[in-house]
Amino acid sequence: MPEPSPSMKIDVHSHLMPSAVFGHPPRDFRSKWSPDRASVVLEDEVSERRGRPAKGDLLDASAIVARQKEQQVDLSIVGGWVDAMAAPTNAESQSDWCRLISSELATAVERQASLRWLASLPDLDGGLAAEELGVAARAGAVGGILATSFMNGGLGRADLEPLWANAERLGLPIMIHPGVYDPSETPIAGELLIPVFYPYLTTRAAVEMIRAGVPDRYPDLKVVLVHAGGFLPYQFGRVEHWLATDRVPTVPKQSPSTTSSALSWFYYDTVVHSRKVVEFLIDLVGSSQLLAGSDCPFAMSDWSLIGANGDDYLGSSDRAAILGANAERIFPLHRGTTS
Numbered sequence: 001m002p003e004p005s006p007s008m009k010i011d012v013h014s015h016l017m018p019s020a021v022f023g024h025p026p027r028d029f030r031s032k033w034s035p036d037r038a039s040v041v042l043e044d045e046v047s048e049r050r051g052r053p054a055k056g057d058l059l060d061a062s063a064i065v066a067r068q069k070e071q072q073v074d075l076s077i078v079g080g081w082v083d084a085m086a087a088p089t090n091a092e093s094q095s096d097w098c099r100l101i102s103s104e105l106a107t108a109v110e111r112q113a114s115l116r117w118l119a120s121l122p123d124l125d126g127g128l129a130a131e132e133l134g135v136a137a138r139a140g141a142v143g144g145i146l147a148t149s150f151m152n153g154g155l156g157r158a159d160l161e162p163l164w165a166n167a168e169r170l171g172l173p174i175m176i177h178p179g180v181y182d183p184s185e186t187p188i189a190g191e192l193l194i195p196v197f198y199p200y201l202t203t204r205a206a207v208e209m210i211r212a213g214v215p216d217r218y219p220d221l222k223v224v225l226v227h228a229g230g231f232l233p234y235q236f237g238r239v240e241h242w243l244a245t246d247r248v249p250t251v252p253k254q255s256p257s258t259t260s261s262a263l264s265w266f267y268y269d270t271v272v273h274s275r276k277v278v279e280f281l282i283d284l285v286g287s288s289q290l291l292a293g294s295d296c297p298f299a300m301s302d303w304s305l306i307g308a309n310g311d312d313y314l315g316s317s318d319r320a321a322i323l324g325a326n327a328e329r330i331f332p333l334h335r336g337t338t339s
């Protein structure tokens with residue numbers, strides 16, 4: 001049973017959606033497997049696909065561990081597949097579904113000493129999300145993963161307050177992750193889903209949180225923005241100026257802090273496929289806010305920093321912090337272990 005140690009390489013951003021989950025699809029949905037059972041997608045009553053198919057290594061914990069070993073990563077934190085997590089349109093049905101995903105993740109990770117897991121959080125109802133985080137915490141979750149919730153009012157919503165409060169109280173980081181699960185988003189995303197729409201969703205979610213004053217009210221809450229924060233680190237000056245001059249806000253402006261101070265409240269993974277951007281982020285927010293990630297097992301996986309042949313460009317203290325020590329500091333990694 002590997003226990004976290006200062007020299008460990010910890011991947012905070014990888015995914016697992018145990019195939020057993022799809023044996024119990026959410027209410028009003030069915031799981032449609034491909035003929036070779038290599039991929040599965042949720043369909044609703046009118047057979048309209050919601051989200052993209054889950055496939056390959058994403059469905060199998062041992063496959064994730066094999067990739068992890070190949071890349072010489074010591075510990076990986078796995079989250080669910082956001083497209084499927086956020087597919088239900090009924091809040092209670094989504095909450096039940098997320099609880100099932102969390103339960104199957106706990107079971108899968110129990111057999112894999114080098115994995116930890118994130119609670120799947122429903123994004124339609126903040127009270128239910130807070131409840132799911134609590135249930136998952138008791139089952140060994142080391143944090144939670146939440147969809148950017150673009151089509152459901154975003155992450156500045158007042159009903160999310162119990163979630164932020166519970167996460168802060170429990171000391172569990174929340175990872176904000178984009179996904180596409182509503183068919184009406186598809187034309188907006190177009191074929192540039194991965195390189196443009198995903199970072200847009202993350203940027204939007206972060207700005208919604210800043211505008212709603214979440215960093216001010218929950219200074220000890222830890223929120224991880226995937227894909228290095230989308231466009232936020234590059235556009236924060238523009239966001240700051242806009243917030244200062246926004247005379248007719250659609251929501252009451254509650255934040256006394258500046259966007260630049262909120263920048264160092266967030267945490268950022270390194271899944272950005274660019275040494276220059278990682279160096280820019282270190283300069284902007286400090287290495288204490290960066291967490292190595294891979295986005296394993298997807299085609300967009302980035303092993304350029306954390307992988308077996310990772311680029312060795314960081315100074316030793318930044319390297320130790322980003323590759324493992326920061327994750328140890330903010331995630332309760334000893335949870336969910338039996339030793």
Ligand SMILES: [Zn+2]
Nearest residue numbers: 015177226295
């Ligand atoms: Zn991801």
